[in-house]
Amino acid sequence: MTNELPLPTSDELASLVPHTQGRAIYTVLYANRDNPLSIAQIREALGLQAGQQEQLGRRLRDLRKVFEVECDNNNLYTLKGKRAVPLALDGISAADRAWVLRDKRCAQCGRTPDEDHVKLHVDHKIPQAWGGTNDRDNLQALCSECNEGKKNLYATYDDFADEIQAAANYDEPHKRIGELLKAFNGKPVPSDLVEMVAKAKQYQDDWQKRMRELRVLGWRYSYTKKKDDNRVRSFFILEHYEPWPEGNIASVIRQQELRQKQEKLPD
Numbered sequence: 303m304t305n306e307l308p309l310p311t312s313d314e315l316a317s318l319v320p321h322t323q324g325r326a327i328y329t330v331l332y333a334n335r336d337n338p339l340s341i342a343q344i345r346e347a348l349g350l351q352a353g354q355q356e357q358l359g360r361r362l363r364d365l366r367k368v369f370e371v372e373c374d375n376n377n378l379y380t381l382k383g384k385r386a387v388p389l390a391l392d393g394i395s396a397a398d399r400a401w402v403l404r405d406k407r408c409a410q411c412g413r414t415p416d417e418d419h420v421k422l423h424v425d426h427k428i429p430q431a432w433g434g435t436n437d438r439d440n441l442q443a444l445c446s447e448c449n450e451g452k453k454n455l456y457a458t459y460d461d462f463a464d465e466i467q468a469a470a471n472y473d474e475p476h477k478r479i480g481e482l483l484k485a486f487n488g489k490p491v492p493s494d495l496v497e498m499v500a501k502a503k504q505y506q507d508d509w510q511k512r513m514r515e516l517r518v519l520g521w522r523y524s525y526t527k528k529k530d531d532n533r534v535r536s537f538f539i540l541e542h543y544e545p546w547p548e549g550n551i552a553s554v555i556r557q558q559e560l561r562q563k564q565e566k567l568p569d
Contacts, residue, residue, distance in 0.1 A: 306383070306384065307335075308384065310329040318384075324361040327344060327348070331365075331371065332381055334347075334381075335381050338374060338376075338378035338379060341358070341379075342463075345358060345460070359460050360453070362379075363429070363430045366430065368385060369381060369384050369385060370382040377468060394441070398438055398441065401438060402438070402442065403424065403443050405443065406422070406443075407443065408422060409443050410445075410452070422444065422445055423444055423449045424442075424443065425441070427442055427501070428440055428466075428498060429456055459495065462486065465481075465482070465486075468481065469482040469485060469499050470482075470498075470499045471502075474550070474551045476555070477546060478500055479499065479500050479509070479512055479516065480516055480546070483540035483543070484540060486540070491537060491538050492535055492536070493535070493536040500512060515555050519554070520543075520544040522540075522541040523539060524541060525537070525539075
């Protein structure tokens with residue numbers, strides 16, 4: 303249940319939202335309560351330039367702890383009302399928090415509090431600002447270093463937030479991966495971002511295989527590595543894509559593979 307929204311210039315809002323950018327986001331959403339906005343439109347309304355949007359996703363997440371900000375199927379945000387009780391811990395229940403931290407190990411680097419003296423955090427695989435939920439399959443344990451590194455990396459892709467969320471919402475993993483590559487318009491896509499989107503709907507034991515299977519459909523992409531923040535990262539660059547086939551993509555790929563094998567058999 304929500305309460306009446308405070309005015310953007312009110313002392314109440316200043317007490318609820320301490321950050322200036324958070325209040326600026328609220329002001330934009332408040333003025334467009336009947337006109338849902340995308341992340342790109344919010345950024346444009348704020349007048350942010352390239353390199354200035356790093357904190358936008360984080361401030362939007364903070365704002366959603368205090369206010370009901372609805373995100374619809376078209377990735378458009380609408381300010382609905384003030385929460386009667388602000389969300390704590392990103393709205394994650396104590397039971398879910400305990401479940402995520404049960405192995406006491408960082409999902410990314412493998413370090414543990416006991417052996418490596420790291421602090422673990424509950425992280426959203428798909429950020430909340432990109433439409434990620436508090437469902438258990440979207441949560442993981444990360445140490446402080448990996449958590450901060452992930453936030454900094456993903457903040458650089460806020461310009462693609464709508465496209466990333468749209469790609470993650472497709473039911474088939476091949477389409478999730480393919481639509482993500484297409485969204486970057488030939489720019490390098492980090493492999494950890496591809497993996498995250500590939501696993502968005504259901505866990506993929508071998509998401510790299512789903513990547514390779516796109517080649518069966520006529521897609522072409524290159525693979526490169528580069529050092530980023532003292533760590534070697536892998537990237538995929540889409541070079542060519544084909545329209546999605548009718549019907550189940552996995553079934554079409556199996557049929558294509560079988561046909562190709564039969565064509566290679568000697569007469």
